[in-house]
Amino acid sequence: MKKQRKAVALISGGLDSMLAAKTIMEQGIHVEGINFFTGFCVEGHTHAIREKDKARPNRNNALWVAEQLGIKLHIVDVIEEYKKVLINPKHGYGAHMNPCLDCKIFMVNKAKQWIVENDFDFIITGEVIGQRPMSQTKSKMPIVAKQSGADDLLLRPMCAKNLPATLPEIEGWVDREKLHDITGRSRKPQFEMAKRMGIDDYSQPAGGCCFLTDKYYSAKLVDLWQSQGSKEYELDDIMLLKVGRHIRPKANFKLIIAREEGEGRFLQGYKKDFISMHCSSHTGPLALIDGTISAEDLYFAASIVARYGQGRNAEQVDINVIDKDGSERTIQVKPLKEEEIHKEWHV
């Protein structure tokens, strides 16, 4: 009896990995999905926090894709292991702090470990030659296969016909003729393929699926590392970079000021970890103080926070300051004027 072959598909939640998985499923291969959570995934976070994003579908697209395909999805927490990828990427960063090539090698390597542990036969990804400048080029694809250790167990169904045959093709587990030959940045072939496969709803994240490709997020990460004097982070650090207005008026501290109610509620959860403040005489946002702060700095910080509340034009406002141990006091400050908030303070 012919052995039922099994493949694990790297599912990002986007269209390409969905089509790649579907292509292989149509050849009678048992497919399960795997999704890696690095801490920088765009999925879910900001719309869970910010009121303005509430209109977007409040779903995890990787889970949604798996459900549409009718396959299991294994979500793997790689937060700790991913640190070494981001902090010291062998192949360097892309346009921002995105170590795309190292990231892909890392994820395919994790998938390789997974198929060994779970008795699966090969790995599939939705990669397309020429789609991404750093990791999805014809010259980089063999690097991913080799350095991940996956070698010829890594099959890219979307562009397989433009690449050397892999073991699943050589062994006849899949029919190479039924694989695809897509290249380039155009999305048209994928849209046509989706239509042929009866897929009419899919996620198209405009800014990609990783915060590290975002210019503003990357600037905040660099600021975090510079202020610490080392390239280290914990999960809470990188979560907080996604939330609020970040203002560093002095090298020794930064303010994280909520921009709306949802962010304020999220920042409330960090009041035991940071000194926090908000205006008590007028409506105003919650702010966290990240860093070591002197008594003089505290008044300075309060005058900045006051600028972002309803009392911004008042002569004096009351600012409630809460220490990490919960003790509270109220200080009076004059809000800074708009022109006194230096542009370069904004991280």
Added chain:
Amino acid sequence: MIKETLNARRLLCPLPVIRTQDKVKQLNVGDQLEVICTDPGVMQDIPAWCRINGHTVLETKSGNYEYIVTLEVGA
């Protein structure tokens, strides 16, 4: 049958799903797990995860900025 509770407060999706997935691995068929979260995204994500992995959502409820999903472990 045992009923356990998982505190996933302050975690943002997909972490509550990952913690649920890890906890369910330690349970047996028929056991129940109550997951308490603060990310409203779990109201979609945990039921979706249950559907694709063969578990049953018994109840979802919310209040006071908390979101609670109770599931029964499937085969």
